[in-house]
Amino acid sequence: MAVLSAVNLKKNYGDVNVIPNLNLDVEEGDFTVLVGPSGCGKSTLLRMMAGLEDVTNGELQIDGRRANDLHPRERGVSMVFQSYALYPHMTVADNIGFGLKLEGRKKSEIKQAVHEVADTLQLGELLERKPGQLSGGQRQRVAIGRAIVRKPRIILFDEPLSNLDAKLRVEMRMELMKFHRNHNITTIYVTHDQVEAMTMADKIAVMEKGHIQQFDTPKNLFSAPANPFVAGFIGSPQMNLFDITKVTDASLQTSGNAEIKINPSAASHFSDIAALGVRPEHLSIHEQSDNLSIEAEVDLIESLGDESIIHFVSGNERITGRFYTEINCQIGQKLFLSFDMEHVHLFDEKNNRVS
C-alpha cells in the first residue's frame, strides 16, 4: 500500500490555482524525486505533505487515512529545507534534539536519541559546536539529523544540496543514497539537478504547472517519455524535438521549415504524428540521405575530449548531436543526419506517445 497519497489534490493561493488536480502514490521505502521547472509547484506540494501549507481541496492520505487536518507533528513526516534553517545560537546537539524538546520528552531520552542519530551521521565529534563552526556538508547532516531524530515515516527534502559546491554535492549525494539504503525511510526529494534525480530515484514525478506529466522509473522516463514535455525535460543535452506540420510519403515537414526525409515504405508509421523526437546520441552523420534523415549544416563544434557535441541548423531548426567517436567536419559543412529508427520518439496531436 502507498504510504502517502495525493488524491485529487488542489492548491490555490487566492485566485491563483497552483495545483489544479494532482494524484500521486508514494510506496513504502521508495526514494521518490520531484522535478520540474521553477514555479511548477514542487515546494508547495512538499509543504502540503509536511502540513506547513493548507490543502485547498482533495485529500492527502498517510497510510490510507486522511491527513489534511493533522498537525505537522502528528503526521510522522519530517522536512529538510534548502537553507537547513538551523538555530545559529544552539549547539549541534540542541539543534538535533529541539523537536523532541518541544514534544516534552525527558532529557535523558533526548540525549540518547541525539547520540544515536549523531553516530549514524558521523556527527559525534561535532555535537558541542554551533552551526557557524561547521562546513556546508556538516550543516546539511545536522539538518538531516534533526529531521530523522523523531523517526519519521516519511522524510521530505526540498533541494537540500543546491547550496553546496560541485564536489560536496557529489559526496553528499552518495551519503544520502547510503543513508536511504541503510534506513529505508520513505523519501520524497525535490531537485533541479537531473543527475541527482536520475541516480537517486526509484521513481521520478515530472511536474509542469502543478500537473504530474509522468511518474515513472528513471529508465522509462528516458527511454519512453509519455509526452513531448517529459521528452524535452529529461536528458542533457535535450532531445531534439520537431513539430510536424505535414506528412507525405517521402518526408515530414517541420514547423521550423526543415524537411525530414523518410523511406516511403515506412511512411504509414508516421501518418498521424504531430511531433518527432530524437536524442542527440541517436544521430549519426552520413554523406547521403538515409531511411530517416535530415540535411543540415554544421554550426558549432564542442569537443569534450571523449565526446563531441555538434550543433547543426536545418531551415530554422536547431539540432544537437552527441558523438563518442572522432568526427571530421567543418563549420558550414552540409551533411545528412540520420535518425536511429529504433530510438525515435513519436507523439500525436494530443501530445501522447505513439511509439
Ligand SMILES: Nc1ncnc2c1ncn2[C@@H]1O[C@H](COP(=O)(O)OP(=O)(O)OP(=O)(O)O)[C@@H](O)[C@H]1O
Ligand atoms: N504564498 C504564496 N502566495 C502566492 N503564490 C505563491 C505562494 N507560494 C508560492 N506561490 C506560487 O506558487 C507557484 C508554485 O511555487 P513553488 O514554490 O511550489 O514552486 P517550485 O516548483 O518549488 O519552484 P522552484 O523550483 O523555483 O523552487 C509559483 O508560481 C509561486 O509563485
Ligand SMILES: [Mg+2]
Ligand atoms: Mg521550490
